[in-house]
Amino acid sequence: MDRVTAILKDPLLLAALAVLALLGLGELLSPGFARGDQIVRLLTVAAILGIVAAGQNLVILGGREGIDLSVGAVISLGAVIAGNVMSGDDAMILPALLAAGGVGFLVGIVNGLGVTVVRIPPLVMTLGMMGVVQGALVVLSRGVPSGNAAPALMAFVNQPLVAGIPGILFVWAAIAVLMAFVLRRTLFGWSVYAIGANERAAVLTGLPAGRIRTILYGLSGLFAGITGVCVIGYTGNSFISVGDQYVLPSVIAVVIGGTSLAGGSGSYTGTILGAIALVLLQSVLTTLQMEFWSRQVIFGATLLLLMLLYGRQARLRV
Amino acid sequence: MPDAPDALTATGVTKRFGAVVALSDARLRVGRGEVHALLGANGCGKSTLCKIIAGTVARDSGDIRVDGEARPLASPRAAEAAGIAIFYQELSLVPQLTVAENIHLGHEPRGAGGFVDRTARDESTDHLIGRFAGVAGDTFSAKTRVADLSPDQRQITEILKVLARRPRLIIFDEATAALDRRQVDVFFSIVRDLRAEGVSSIFISHRLDEVFAVADRITVMRNGETVGDFAVAETDPEAIVREMVGDVRLGPRPGKRPAAGGEPRLVVDGVGGGRLKDVRFTARKGEILGLGGLQGQGQKRLLAGLFGAEPFTSGAVLLDGAPVAPRRPADAIRAGFGLVSGDRGRDAAFPGRSILENAAMASLVREKAHLILARRLSARFDRMLAGLKTRYAGLGAPIGSLSGGNQQKIFIARWLAARPLVLLLDDPTKGIDLGAKADFFAIIRALAETGTTVLIYSSEDADLLSLCQRVLVFNGGRITADLSGPALDAVGLTRAAYGEAA
Numbered sequence: 001m002d003r004v005t006a007i008l009k010d011p012l013l014l015a016a017l018a019v020l021a022l023l024g025l026g027e028l029l030s031p032g033f034a035r036g037d038q039i040v041r042l043l044t045v046a047a048i049l050g051i052v053a054a055g056q057n058l059v060i061l062g063g064r065e066g067i068d069l070s071v072g073a074v075i076s077l078g079a080v081i082a083g084n085v086m087s088g089d090d091a092m093i094l095p096a097l098l099a100a101g102g103v104g105f106l107v108g109i110v111n112g113l114g115v116t117v118v119r120i121p122p123l124v125m126t127l128g129m130m131g132v133v134q135g136a137l138v139v140l141s142r143g144v145p146s147g148n149a150a151p152a153l154m155a156f157v158n159q160p161l162v163a164g165i166p167g168i169l170f171v172w173a174a175i176a177v178l179m180a181f182v183l184r185r186t187l188f189g190w191s192v193y194a195i196g197a198n199e200r201a202a203v204l205t206g207l208p209a210g211r212i213r214t215i216l217y218g219l220s221g222l223f224a225g226i227t228g229v230c231v232i233g234y235t236g237n238s239f240i241s242v243g244d245q246y247v248l249p250s251v252i253a254v255v256i257g258g259t260s261l262a263g264g265s266g267s268y269t270g271t272i273l274g275a276i277a278l279v280l281l282q283s284v285l286t287t288l289q290m291e292f293w294s295r296q297v298i299f300g301a302t303l304l305l306l307m308l309l310y311g312r313q314a315r316l317r318v
Numbered sequence: 319m320p321d322a323p324d325a326l327t328a329t330g331v332t333k334r335f336g337a338v339v340a341l342s343d344a345r346l347r348v349g350r351g352e353v354h355a356l357l358g359a360n361g362c363g364k365s366t367l368c369k370i371i372a373g374t375v376a377r378d379s380g381d382i383r384v385d386g387e388a389r390p391l392a393s394p395r396a397a398e399a400a401g402i403a404i405f406y407q408e409l410s411l412v413p414q415l416t417v418a419e420n421i422h423l424g425h426e427p428r429g430a431g432g433f434v435d436r437t438a439r440d441e442s443t444d445h446l447i448g449r450f451a452g453v454a455g456d457t458f459s460a461k462t463r464v465a466d467l468s469p470d471q472r473q474i475t476e477i478l479k480v481l482a483r484r485p486r487l488i489i490f491d492e493a494t495a496a497l498d499r500r501q502v503d504v505f506f507s508i509v510r511d512l513r514a515e516g517v518s519s520i521f522i523s524h525r526l527d528e529v530f531a532v533a534d535r536i537t538v539m540r541n542g543e544t545v546g547d548f549a550v551a552e553t554d555p556e557a558i559v560r561e562m563v564g565d566v567r568l569g570p571r572p573g574k575r576p577a578a579g580g581e582p583r584l585v586v587d588g589v590g591g592g593r594l595k596d597v598r599f600t601a602r603k604g605e606i607l608g609l610g611g612l613q614g615q616g617q618k619r620l621l622a623g624l625f626g627a628e629p630f631t632s633g634a635v636l637l638d639g640a641p642v643a644p645r646r647p648a649d650a651i652r653a654g655f656g657l658v659s660g661d662r663g664r665d666a667a668f669p670g671r672s673i674l675e676n677a678a679m680a681s682l683v684r685e686k687a688h689l690i691l692a693r694r695l696s697a698r699f700d701r702m703l704a705g706l707k708t709r710y711a712g713l714g715a716p717i718g719s720l721s722g723g724n725q726q727k728i729f730i731a732r733w734l735a736a737r738p739l740v741l742l743l744d745d746p747t748k749g750i751d752l753g754a755k756a757d758f759f760a761i762i763r764a765l766a767e768t769g770t771t772v773l774i775y776s777s778e779d780a781d782l783l784s785l786c787q788r789v790l791v792f793n794g795g796r797i798t799a800d801l802s803g804p805a806l807d808a809v810g811l812t813r814a815a816y817g818e819a820a
Contacts, residue, residue, distance in 0.1 A: 187688045190675055197668035204627065204665050205732070206651035206683040265670045 011258020011266075015273035018256070022280035030287045040165060042279050044157065047172040048234060049249055050275040052227040054179055055108075055220030056250040057271045059122070061183075062216045063196030063263020069126040070111060071224040071250055073133035074104045075243025078228020080137060083147025083238045090152040100225040107133060108221020112214030130247075137240045148237040157233035168230060179268035192216065196263030248296075252303045253278050261307070278302075323386030325350045325487050325518035326371065326402075331380030333366055340366040344380070345544040346537050348487065351516045353509055355529040355550075358539035359562055359812050360613055360777045364522060367539070368489050371520070372404035373397030384487070401486035405476060405493045411464045418443035418460035421479045446478045449508055453500045469496045469593075477505065481512075488512070489520045492614070494528060495794070496593070506532045524612040524793060526555045526816040540564050559813045580604045583771045584740050586624075589633030593795035594619045596633070601740070601771045606762065608786035609775040610801075611815045615792035617775040621742045624773070625657045626650040637739065651684060654739035658729055660748030666729045667717055674699060674713040677728050681735035702731050707757050723754025730761060741765065743774040747781055759785055779811050793817045 026033035052071050059066040078100035085096035107129065114125040156167035183189035194202040195209045203209050227246070232238045256274030259266025281302070285295045324347055331344040341363045348354040356364045369375035371382065373394040382389055384400045391397045397404075411420050418440045427442070429435035443460035450458075458471050467475065473496040480488055490509075494502045509519055509532055523529055529536065529550075536548045538561040546561050580603030588596050594616040601607045609617040622628040624635065626644025635642050637653055644650035647657070659665035668676050677699050682690070696713050703710065708727040710720055717725060726746065733741060743762070747755050762785060766772050776782050782789050789806055791799040791814035799814035 185690050185692065187682050187686075187690060190679065190682070190690065193671055193675065194668050194679060197671050200664060201666050201668060202679075204625070204647050204657060204659070205679045206648040207679070208648060260670075264668065 011256075012270050012273065015256050015258065015270055015277055018277040019273060019280060022277060022284055026280065026284045026287060029284065033283075033287065037164070040160075040169075042283055043169055043276070044166055044234070046276045046279040047168050048227055048230045049246060049253060049279060050172055050272055051175060051230060052224050052246050053250045053253040053271050053275050054175055054268060055223030057179075057254045057257075057259055057266070057268055058192065058216045059220045060251075060254050060259055060261060061192050061196050061263055061266055062213050064115075064199060064213070065122050066115075066196075066213070066216070066263055067122050067126065067251065067261075068108070068111065068217065068220040068224075069123065069247055070107065070129040070133060071220060071227075072243040072245070072247035073130045073137070074107050074221055074224035075228040075231060075246055076137055076238070076240055077107070077133050077243075078104050078225035079232040079238035079242050080141060080147060080228075080240060081225075082229045083149060083232050086147065086150045086153070086232075088148050088150055090150045093150050093153050096150075096153075097226065097229050100229050101222050102225070104221040104223070104225020104228070105218050106221070108218040108224070109214060111221065112217030115217060116210040116213050134240070141240055143240065145237060145239045147232075149232045149235075153229070153233040154236055157230060168233070176268060176272055183268065188212070193264055197265070248299055248303070249275075249278050252299060252306070255303060255306050322350050324348060324383075325352070326382070326384055326520075327386075328367070328371065328382045329380060331367060331370060331382065332378045333363075333370065333375065334378055339542055341370075341377075341542045343543040344539065345547075346371075346520075347547065348518050348520060349535070350385075351513050351518060352535060353513055353519045353521055353533045355521045355523065355533035355536045356539065357522075357526075357529065357536055357558060357562060357816075359779060359815070361541075362539040362562075363542040364539050365491065368404065368491055368520065368522065371397065372402060372489060374404075398483065398485075402489070403480045403483045403485035403487070404489040405480045405491055411472060411475060411479075413463070413465035415464060416460065417447070417458070417462050417464060417467070417475050417478075420464055420475060421446065421482045423479075425483065442482070443478070446482060447474075449478075449481075450474050450501070450504055453498075453504050470498060470501060473497060474501065477508075481508075485517065487518045487520070489522075491522045492524065493521075494523060494525070495614070502528070524615060524816060526558065526818055529816075530555060538562055555813075555816075555818055559809060559816065559818065562816075563808045563812050580769065583638060584624075584773075585636040586620075587634045587636070589620070589623060589630040589635065591623055591628065591631040592616070592619045594623065594630070595795045597795075597797055598633075599790055599797065599800070601773060603769045603771060604766050605788065606766050606772045606774065606786050608782035608789035609773060609792060610779065610782050610789040610811050611792035611798075613777050615815075616795040617792050618744055619795075620792075621657065621744045621773065621775060624650065624740075625655055625742055627657075648683075651680065651736070651738075655742060656680065656733035656736055656738035656740070657742040657744065658726070658733055658746045660745035662722070662725055662729060665744075666732075667725065669718055670716055672714050673710055673717055673720070673728055676717045677703070677713075677731045678735065680732045681737075684736045699731065699735070702735060703727070706731055706734075706761055721751075721754075723750035723758075726750050726754065726758065727761075730758070734761075734765065738770065740771045740773065743772065743776075745775055745777050747776060747778065755781075779808060782811070783808065791815055 023034045052075060056068055056071060059068045081103055082096040082100045085099050086092045111126050111129050114120045115122050159166060161167040191207050191212050194207060195212055199209050228243060231242055253274035254271050255261065256277055257270025259270060282295060285298060326348040328344060328346040331341055333341040344363060344367045346367065358364050366375060370377045373391045373396050382391060389400050421443050422439050426434040427438040440460040447454065447458060454474055455471060464472060464475060477493060494505060497505060512519065521533055533550050536550060536558060537544055538546045538558060540562060582600045583603045584601040586597060586599050588598050590596055597620060609620065611617060623630040626647045626649050629645050642653045644653060674696060678695055699713060706727045708724050710724065747758060762772055774785060788802040790797045791801060798817055801810050801814060
């Protein structure tokens with residue numbers, strides 16, 4: 001019994017178990033579900049979610065009710081910008097990435113300034129930003145899809161690069177290493193945890209809490225913009241609400257991975273497992289021929305269930 | 319007693335908070351229509367006794383009678399029903415509401431249909447405000463929002479809120495703290511009017527001259543018990559101070575180092591802000607300078623100002639001859655200040671994070687160590703914490719796994735590692751056990767030996783007496799005494815704390 005509670009208290013272990021259980025369940029329901037090429041396909045989808053969740057993870061770690069609901073709109077924006085910059089030209093992939101990431105970063109910085117300088121609650125600030133970006137997209141594109149991905153980008157996302165593994169998974173791995181390094185081995189990373197755990201103490205220790213938090217929102221925008229490029233690489237072309245479906249999952253992936261919504265504790269390793277578990281769940285539900293809106297119900301319920309589970313843990317205290 | 323019973327008699331009241339005995343044997347007798355002062359040094363239990371009488375803290379044992387009738391006083395409501403009202407030192411007003419709404423909160427006059435009768439409410443409020451006519455300022459009316467009031471007007475509102483309840487016994491805990499001279503005079507005349515109406519008051523003040531001006535009797539408390547009950551007409555301030563201090567034996571005093579032999583390090587020149595007014599002093603290299611006085615007289619504000627957490631609004635500060643004016647803690651830390659707070663949970667701890675993260679943060683910031691070399695950092699802090707006799711399982715364990723005293727050592731280590739020129743200590747021994755306290759004193763003395771200047775505020779006079787050669791005593795936001803040498807003893811501290819000339 002003690003061992004069971006120990007597992008329940010280790011979110012990383014729990015998320016890993018969920019991944020294995022879902023894989024088993026999928027294989028049971030539909031033999032071939034856990035085949036190598038299928039897993040690579042699932043990981044590709046998980047990578048896209050995992051990259052946007054990296055930003056979400058940072059914002060949530062920084063505490064003070066941190067959350068970024070504008071990531072969906074910024075993904076759409078990034079996809080539309082990238083599609084228009086590339087227009088199917090391989091030579092324009094890097095400029096497209098820079099443009100989408102740069103604009104995303106700026107949107108995020110505005111979020112961050114709204115939260116830290118104007119002191120708008122993050123939920124409201126990023127919800128408002130979501131409306132602004134979505135509206136701007138409709139106005140600018142007049143609702144007509146435009147732009148398309150360069151062939152090389154689509155190959156990078158969808159086709160095997162080395163040993164049957166597509167390029168995007170290497171990008172995700174690089175992001176994972178970078179996130180782990182920054183969070184564990186740099187003053188900036190330690191500062192993120194410190195302001196998330198106790199902002200007042202962080203300020204009294206000399207940390208520029210407002211500047212750090214603003215940068216976190218900027219990074220979330222940056223990751224969302226990059227995700228937009230991945231999305232257009234995955235689908236080939238973009239439409240103006242292509243990012244919407246990532247908002248809720250990006251939060252759930254972070255929470256499944258054991259990052260506290262109160263901030264100050266958690267890791268990107270957990271979020272990776274969370275993203276994989278969530279994509280597996282989605283896939284299993286699709287295998288069960290559950291339609292989109294029913295899956296939304298399951299997703300929402302999963303988030304609330306997790307909150308119930310983690311909310312019951314004794315609050316961290318000194 | 320002759321005809322009428324006493325307004326309040328409390329006997330044998332006890333109260334424990336965990337292992338701490340706040341009250342061991344408190345007694346208090348307040349006559350009908352009497353102004354009764356309750357005095358004692360910090361931590362003597364007077365606030366706890368008042369909270370018990372006001373029903374906000376439950377007593378463990380003891381008998382309390384109101385107008386001769388035994389009362390359990392189980393809740394603030396019950397105390398209010400018994401005719402008791404308390405003036406809260408920490409303001410209890412709702413800033414978004416008007417003066418009238420605050421004063422009648424929960425006791426709104428009702429008109430037809432049970433709706434609040436606003437006209438009656440505002441009229442009765444203006445009538446109450448009229449008591450402070452001429453000294454409360456023009457902008458002060460029933461319809462003013464509390465957020466727009468000055469601190470003294472807020473305090474007056476708080477007083478009126480108490481009066482509006484028409485109580486038979488009022489507890490005034492530091493009711494004059496934010497008032498100016500003329501306002502205090504008006505307040506005293508109100509208290510005297512109340513006395514004439516048969517309303518009794520219990521009066522807590524940090525000014526002995528006020529006590530002798532307005533009170534009829536004085537009860538003195540020390541270490542959780544009542545030591546005496548005196549008629550003001552038959553005693554004098556000197557005798558009262560002796561009673562507050564008692565028969566003290568001094569703890570081990572620091573060795574006879576030449577007091578303040580070093581060069582000046584910190585010059586504070588007429589700083590002000592909040593309730594702090596024109597504070598000036600010089601602290602030398604290697605000096606442990608105490609900030610004494612009753613709680614809430616501006617000591618914490620001074621430390622917050624020096625550290626940039628609440629910048630001063632006037633005056634200047636020189637550190638080693640160069641002016642420093644920190645607008646935020648990061649500025650002060652860069653200049654060479656460090657701050658250890660007694661409120662660890664609020665001001666210091668990163669809950670859920672490791673001991674290493676908690677210990678190393680300040681020095682990483684000060685040294686701009688953007689890349690963290692974990693092994694070297696761990697070795698450094700293992701060595702340092704061993705030197706501080708800290709007990710911990712490993713640097714990776716969460717900070718919450720340590721006892722209060724050991725946690726405080728981690729936060730001292732945080733600042734020792736950052737090598738500050740001036741270390742500010744804000745009631746640092748709060749909630750830590752005696753063993754850890756002794757270790758703590760040794761650490762601070764050793765630090766001062768290396769030339770660091772230490773400023774310490776403590777709510778316990780004993781801490782200051784065993785650590786400092788010199789203590790600045792605060793009263794009402796000013797330094798009212800600078801004690802050193804033979805004048806620095808428990809009697810001198812208490813006398814100065816109550817605003818008596820040394």
